[in-house]
Amino acid sequence: MKHKDTIDKLFEVVGGKDNIKNYEHCATRLRIILKDDSKLNKEETEEIPESKGYFYNTGQHQFIFGTGKVNAVYQDLKDVLGDSDEGQNDGDFKGDVYKNLNPAQRIVRTLADILVPLIPALVTTGLLMGVRGLLVELGMEFNDTWFAIFEMLTDTAFAFLPVLIAYSATRKFGGNPIIGIVVGLMMVAPQLPNAWAVAEGNAEPLSLLGLDIVGYQGSIIPAIVAGYLISKLEKGLRKVVPQLMDLVVTPFLTITITIATMLLVLGPVLQMAESGVINFIVSILEAPLGIGYIVFAALQQPLTITGLHHSLGIIEISLLNDGGTNIIQTLTTASMAGQFGAAVAAALLMKNQVKRVNALSSTASTLFGITEPLLFGVSLRHFKIFLSGMIGGAVGGLLTYILGLTATGMGITFIPGLLLYTNSFTALLQYLLVIAVSFAVSFLLVRVQSKSIKNEIN
Known part of the structure; x- marks a missing residue:
């Protein structure tokens, strides 16, 4: 062994x-x-x-x-x-x-269990957007056929996002994932007016029983609730439906009741609530003078310690749905770079060779977007180290605001995140600049305080 x-x-x-x-x-x-x-x-x-x-x-x-x-x-x-x-x-x-979780922690963990499996597909979509942008930047022109192909590659995952989420949610809650797929497809069926087209004034909603009915393109919470309903209905119906009829009756009633509930009762309310919450969070991020960017970039890594960062996936998906860009990825990388600079500076202050090597190796995974070894192995050993990292992240957040920099996808940060900025050489350089500045500020802050920090960590 x-x-x-x-x-x-x-x-x-x-x-x-x-x-x-x-x-x-x-x-x-x-x-x-x-x-x-x-x-x-x-x-x-x-x-x-x-x-x-x-x-x-x-x-x-x-x-x-x-x-x-x-x-x-x-x-x-x-x-x-x-x-x-x-x-x-x-x-x-x-x-x-x-x-062992309290109700708030259970909600965050549930959201993570549903959304995290979708990240590879959404990352791929973001990378394909970057490839298309890079080709355009290099002067390549697309005819209608090639543009349609690229549109298929970059838009499909988000156009059918409720299908993916309904599948993942149904699986998470213990229902039949195939029924989740069917209900998700019904929520974005071409017979329903496209939600984006209605929002732009290019289509009119259907009127049913006095209610305006539109598709659920880009919706997240309604699809999660649909998955929950499917699993609960399935389990409840199997207790009362005779086994001989279960194969037909249970899925029939599950699909019919779920889609009717989503279209006529819960769906419209959930869409409004989801839109309101996301718009509120985005408005905080977009506070004047870059204040929202500064605060988020300072606090994203402390949020990671609590595990609450998993809930940010909903916001990222919504941002990509609405505008095709994701500011949270950029700010998260700035926050990581700040802690990275502080931890490297602290590691170099360690006198014990073994401890220094272990500390430096703890920081290496940050380059690939994983910061837990750095946070718990180095930064949290001294509050001044951690605070210096937060300040470095905040400065990176301010620079991100000044540059107007955003990513084209989600799910990858730091060095792998470079692929989300290939739409232009300028964006690529700006991304590297944000990382470098965040790193440098926190590194220098730790060095300035080296006397007091060195005494304690040694």
Whole structure:
């Protein structure tokens, strides 16, 4: 076993392998739920070999190993626990996590579980938009056929977004995902007036029972609610519909009731509420003199610590739907670059060679948009480091406002995010400038305070 020392020390820290109730990993962290939290030896969490940090959140003890490394450590842990009946992964990890969440956290986690699986498709769409912009920037002209092909590549995912969301939501809530797809398709069916065309005055809504009916192009919350209704109706109907008739009656009633409810009752209300909330948030971002940009870029990484950053996906999708650009991606990268600069500066102040190398390696994943190792391994060790990172991000936010810079997609940040600015060479340079300025400001702030910071981190 390659990581035996790590696993042995981990067992010692958590109170023995028999105290592990459940475990899982994400991109950077090994996440463990214990049977008895009091058995954890918190003082020795930093002594685990290869671990870059530890924190506790929503009932989970999270040990940061970094991209790639966490997969190998998890596999070794699984191999060891698989040899013991007492230590085997006990039940559903997500179910155990949800038990430890308050209502607000459950909502955010649910949104993340629904939206995160869609990100690869939306990232691809944004990249294709960037490719089209780059080709235009290079002087390439498109005839009607090629323009139609590119339009198909860049517009389809957003035109049928309710289909993707209804599918993902239905799957999340335990319903039949195929029924979710059918209901999602009905919500954007060509027989319904296109919501965007109606908003532009190029089409008239249908009138049904005194209500204006339009398609749900670009809607997010209604599609999530539709997925929830499908799953609840399915489960409820299966309790009363005879098994012999279940194959026909259950899906028939589920689809009919759901689409009727969405078109005539919940849908119009949810569309208005969603539009109002998103417009309010966007108006805050667009506050005069770049104040909204500055505040967001300063606070995005603190938001990441709480896990609430997952809820921003709804805003990003809506921004791309409405205008084809996404300012949140740019500001998020500025916030990351600020913390990156502060952490690198702090790492260079460490006298112990091993600690310095570990700290620097913790910052490396930031280049690919993953900041948890940096945050918990370096920045949060001293408030001045973290605050310097926030200030660097805020300056990057101000520069973003001055330049008027926005991304063409979502889901990728920092170096991979360069692909979202290929629509013009100027945008590419401006994006790199925002990163460089955010990094430099926070780096210099830490260096200016180096005397007090150095004494504490050493």
